[in-house]
Amino acid sequence: MAAKAATPPVAVSDDEPHLQIGEVAERTSVTQRTLRFYEEKGLLKPPTRMDGGFRLYSEADIQRVERIKRLQQLLGFSLAEIKEMVEAEEVKLQLRAEYRPEAALSQKRTQLLKAIEVTERQHAVICQKIAALTEMQSKLDERLATFRSWREHLDDHEVDVKPKVKAKV
Amino acid sequence: MAAKAATPPVAVSDDEPHLQIGEVAERTSVTQRTLRFYEEKGLLKPPTRMDGGFRLYSEADIQRVERIKRLQQLLGFSLAEIKEMVEAEEVKLQLRAEYRPEAALSQKRTQLLKAIEVTERQHAVICQKIAALTEMQSKLDERLATFRSWREHLDDHEVDVKPKVKAKV
DNA sequence: CCTTACCTTGACGTTGAGGTAAGCATTCGC
DNA sequence: GCGAATGCTTACCTCAACGTCAAGGTAAGG
Numbered sequence: 319m320a321a322k323a324a325t326p327p328v329a330v331s332d333d334e335p336h337l338q339i340g341e342v343a344e345r346t347s348v349t350q351r352t353l354r355f356y357e358e359k360g361l362l363k364p365p366t367r368m369d370g371g372f373r374l375y376s377e378a379d380i381q382r383v384e385r386i387k388r389l390q391q392l393l394g395f396s397l398a399e400i401k402e403m404v405e406a407e408e409v410k411l412q413l414r415a416e417y418r419p420e421a422a423l424s425q426k427r428t429q430l431l432k433a434i435e436v437t438e439r440q441h442a443v444i445c446q447k448i449a450a451l452t453e454m455q456s457k458l459d460e461r462l463a464t465f466r467s468w469r470e471h472l473d474d475h476e477v478d479v480k481p482k483v484k485a486k487v
Numbered sequence: 488m489a490a491k492a493a494t495p496p497v498a499v500s501d502d503e504p505h506l507q508i509g510e511v512a513e514r515t516s517v518t519q520r521t522l523r524f525y526e527e528k529g530l531l532k533p534p535t536r537m538d539g540g541f542r543l544y545s546e547a548d549i550q551r552v553e554r555i556k557r558l559q560q561l562l563g564f565s566l567a568e569i570k571e572m573v574e575a576e577e578v579k580l581q582l583r584a585e586y587r588p589e590a591a592l593s594q595k596r597t598q599l600l601k602a603i604e605v606t607e608r609q610h611a612v613i614c615q616k617i618a619a620l621t622e623m624q625s626k627l628d629e630r631l632a633t634f635r636s637w638r639e640h641l642d643d644h645e646v647d648v649k650p651k652v653k654a655k656v
Numbered sequence: 657c658c659t660t661a662c663c664t665t666g667a668c669g670t671t672g673a674g675g676t677a678a679g680c681a682t683t684c685g686c
Numbered sequence: 687g688c689g690a691a692t693g694c695t696t697a698c699c700t701c702a703a704c705g706t707c708a709a710g711g712t713a714a715g716g
Contacts, residue, residue, distance in 0.1 A: 338683095340692065350693085355674060370682040372693055390673095392619045394563010397673070410630065413637065427641050434634045441627045448620050450561045451613050458610045461579060465603045468582065472596050509662065519663085524704060539712045541663055559703095566703070 335366045335374035342375045346383040353383070361386060361401050363408075393447070402436060409433040504535045504543035511544045515552040522552070530555055530570050532577075562616070571605060578602040 343350045353373075356362045362382060365373045382404065389395045389403065409429055512519045522542075525531045531551060534542045551573070558564045558572065578598055 338692075339694095349675080351675065352673085354694090359673090368683085370693080371695095372682070388619060392616050393623075394561075406630075410633070423641065427638070430634060430638055430641065434631065434638070437627055437631050437634065441624065441631065444620055444624050444627065447561050448617060448624065450557060451617050451620070454562070455610065455613050455617065458606055458613065461575075462603065462606050462610065464579070465599060465606065469596070469599055469603070472592065472599065507662075518705080520705065521703085523665090528703090537712090539663080540665095541712075 333376050333378055335376040335379075337375040337377075337380070339373050339375070342380060342383070346380055346387070348383060348387065356383070356386065356397075359397055359401065361397060361404060403440060406433050406436045406440070502545050502547055504545040504548075506544040506546075506549070508542045508544070511549060511552065515549055515556070517552060517556065525552070525555065525566075528566055528570065530566060530573060572609060575602050575605045575609070 337345075339350050339353055343353060346353075353362065357364055362379060365375050365379060368374055386400055386404070389400045390397070395403075410433065413426060413430060413433075506514075508519045508522055512522060515522075522531065526533055531548060534544045534548060537543055555566075555569055555573070558569045559566070564572070579602065582595060582599060582602075
């Protein structure tokens with residue numbers, strides 16, 4: 319490939335696509351099917367291909383898959399919602415890329431406003447979720463306290479009824 | 488506990504089942520189908536019935552449906568997970584109910600330990616989710632800031648290129 | 657008793673998020 | 687240059703979480 323000499327063995331920030339689907343699948347712990355499925359649904363942009371048609375992914379793609387997984391598994395977003403989010407991210411990158419080239423200013427503005435709107439909606443949604451989770455958490459704390467005190471009560475009763483071994487330490 | 492006289496006109500803590508499925512559906516904004524489905528899946532205990540077989544729900548059932556909905560929609564738990572949670576709650580109520588009757592002590596201990604375990608797992612899961620969401624939130628904040636500053640940049644450029652109307656106010 | 661609105665069970669359809677298998681093409685290691 | 691490994695597409699399968707009829711039973715007013 320390109321300059322092979324000076325990459326220190328850690329953190330290959332190189333973004334040329336060089337990973338085949340199998341390796342991506344392994345590293346992200348999703349199946350190849352899932353990767354193709356995400357591509358089909360627009361969650362991953364069509365990767366570059368090698369001559370024969372094999373997909374070639376970049377490190378950035380791996381990051382994306384991992385973000386998708388987190389959004390899905392931990393946070394319970396649907397793929398449709400995740401797609402929206404990922405697209406907002408895309409806009410960000412796109413705008414950054416085209417930042418120097420002075421083309422289609424008003425169009426860029428429109429895109430940017432859209433992205434802002436989407437991002438604000440996401441922000442609001444996440445706020446709600448955090449609030450709900452926090453409330454749940456405190457209820458769980460409370461419940462755990464109750465349970466633990468009951469357990470002690472039960473232990474006491476048992477000691478009352480059958481005073482066999484007492485106070486271990 | 489069982490005093491019936493002094494309920495002020497607010498907060499009907501009455502727990503006799505008196506609601507038909509249609510009303511429950513309306514008040515909780517889920518379909519009748521969903522209520523039957525939840526019952527089928529063990530998320531709602533089989534409600535009492537009137538002579539002809541019509542289901543009769545209580546206010547407590549409405550609470551439950553609302554909790555299920557929140558767990559599902561806001562937090563992205565599966566019905567299977569929610570069932571576990573709801574069952575832990577059940578154990579709580581059961582144990583409380585049987586608190587006086589001194590029956591099957593060791594069995595109660597076992598149940599209690601199980602409930603504690605489940606609750607602790609839930610607690611951990613929710614911790615993770617909160618952490619992930621909080622992180623996302625800060626990234627969104629960051630992104631929004633970037634977007635907004637870009638917007639201002641764009642506005643400036645526009646003023647640069649075509650200085651038509653300037654500073655409204 | 658009749659009508660009408662509400663309820664029952666049962667069975668099949670749908671959508672989201674993938675899994676699995678078949679049959680063929682490509683690439684890699686030697 | 688060849689075989690094994692890896693990949694490609696197409697098509698059907700699954701599972702969850704319901705939706706949607708269909709074919710009737712029930713409650714309550716007139």
